[in-house]
Amino acid sequence: MFGVSPAYVFSVFTTDFTVSDYIQAIHKLKKSGFDGYQGEIYKKEKLSEWTKDAPELKKAANDLGMKETQFVAHFLLYATKTEDMLFSDYGYEEMKRIVEINSILDSSTITLPIGGPFETEGHSYGPGEYKRIWDRFVEKISTFCEIADDGNMRLAMEIVPGSILQNTDGLLRLISDSGKENLGLNFDTGHAWASKERIELIPSKLSSKVFGTHLKDNFTFENLALAPGKGNIPWKSVINGLKENGYQGSLDLEIVTTPDLVDSEYSFGKKYLEELLK
Numbered sequence: 001m002f003g004v005s006p007a008y009v010f011s012v013f014t015t016d017f018t019v020s021d022y023i024q025a026i027h028k029l030k031k032s033g034f035d036g037y038q039g040e041i042y043k044k045e046k047l048s049e050w051t052k053d054a055p056e057l058k059k060a061a062n063d064l065g066m067k068e069t070q071f072v073a074h075f076l077l078y079a080t081k082t083e084d085m086l087f088s089d090y091g092y093e094e095m096k097r098i099v100e101i102n103s104i105l106d107s108s109t110i111t112l113p114i115g116g117p118f119e120t121e122g123h124s125y126g127p128g129e130y131k132r133i134w135d136r137f138v139e140k141i142s143t144f145c146e147i148a149d150d151g152n153m154r155l156a157m158e159i160v161p162g163s164i165l166q167n168t169d170g171l172l173r174l175i176s177d178s179g180k181e182n183l184g185l186n187f188d189t190g191h192a193w194a195s196k197e198r199i200e201l202i203p204s205k206l207s208s209k210v211f212g213t214h215l216k217d218n219f220t221f222e223n224l225a226l227a228p229g230k231g232n233i234p235w236k237s238v239i240n241g242l243k244e245n246g247y248q249g250s251l252d253l254e255i256v257t258t259p260d261l262v263d264s265e266y267s268f269g270k271k272y273l274e275e276l277l278k
Contacts, residue, residue, distance in 0.1 A: 002270050003036020003069050004029060005214050005254035007225060011262045015042045019053035023060045030064045032267060036250040037061070038212075039105055040072040047097050054104040061105075069250040070109040070156065070186065070212040071102040077113040079140065080164070086118075086136055095144050099151035109211045110148055111186040112141075113158040114165050137164055138177045145180040156186035156211040161195045161223050168192070168202055175209065184209035187242075190216035190254070193233050194223040200234055203241035210247050214254035215273070225256035227265045229272035239276050 008029065013021040026037050039057070041050055061068065076098070079091030098110055118133070125133075141155075148155045157174070159165045165174065168185065175183050185202075187210050192199050203210060217231030218224035228235055239251075251273060257265045 001035045001067070001069075001250045002273070003034055003038065003067070003250040003252040004266060005038050005252050006040035006042070006072055006074070007214075007216075007254045007256045008037075008262060008266060009040070010042065011255070011257050012259050017042070018046075019049060019057050022057055026057075026061055026064060026066045028263070030066055032263060033270065034266075035065065036067050036069040036252060038070050038072055038111075038252060039068055039102070039107070040074055041098070041101075042074045044075045044094065047094065047101075050101050051097065054101050058105050067250070068102075068105040068107040069252055070111050071098065071105060071107050072111045072113070072158075073098045074113060077115045077160075079144075080137060081115050081118075083118050083133065086133065086140060091140070092143060092147065095147045099148060099153060102153060103151055108152065109154045109156050109186075111156045111158050111212060112144065113160055114163040115160040116163040118164070133164070138174060141174060141183070142178045142180055145178065145183050149180075149182050154182045154184060154211050155180075156184050158186040158188050158214065159191055159195070161191055167195055167197050168205055171209075172205070184211040186212045186214060188214040188216070188254070189228075189233055189238060190214070190218050190223060190225050193218055193220050193231070196220060200237035200241060203238070203245040203247065207245045210242065210245070210249075212249055213242075213252050215251060215269070216254040216256075217269075225254055227255045227269035227272070228253065229269065235273070236276050239273060 009017050009025045217226040253269045255265045
């Protein structure tokens with residue numbers, strides 16, 4: 001199944017998108033041959049709107065035969081973005097509301113972007129400070145996992161370049177240190193490639209812990225979101241690796257572009273990956 005990330009919606013409607021914008025978007029997506037979409041709250045002030053209007057989006061998706069593949073809690077990036085926020089309780093009550101919204105939309109996966117860095121240039125950390133920060137990070141993500149698990153949901157990390165996780169090795173350490181079975185990866189190919197990861201190894205390295213995808217391209221030196229096939233990611237290895245390691249979820253494209261190009265760029269990326277699947 002092919003789907004799209006929220007980038008499709010904010011490429012058309014900006015990051016001030018509404019649930020009504022989502023309903024318009026999924027109608028267009030269905031006509032373009034996509035069967036999946038990802039919900040997202042980009043700004044915290046949209047929580048109430050999504051709580052109220054999620055049933056309307058669900059009904060529209062059901063009527064079209066569209067499936068929500070994951071829900072991106074983008075605004076919760078700030079729960080771990082600074083040291084002050086990391087050590088606060090910010091995000092716990094908000095995660096409970098995300099679980100409530102996602103239960104209406106019927107996805108089993110919540111995606112949480114992890115960004116950084118903590119401090120501005122010139123700041124340094126003394127002995128033991130990294131361990132203190134890492135231990136708190138593990139504690140906070142573990143609590144998010146427990147909140148998600150209460151709703152029978154999984155939590156997928158989206159590793160943004162420069163984050164405390166750094167790469168998929170950092171995620172494996174987090175999974176080990178937390179002991180949380182419902183913790184895994186939203187495989188964002190663009191982020192991984194821009195972080196200089198051996199991207200072709202990630203499906204094998206994470207295996208069943210790949211919970212979803214953001215498939216986008218770039219040239220390694222900049223964190224762009226181009227259509228697959230318009231950068232230099234080794235897509236054949238990535239797609240074959242996902243198949244060989246048991247990934248059966250949606251192949252969701254994430255392309256950031258302008259409103260006049262959004263349909264052509266997503267169609268290009270979809271056709272490019274379809275050819276590889278043949």
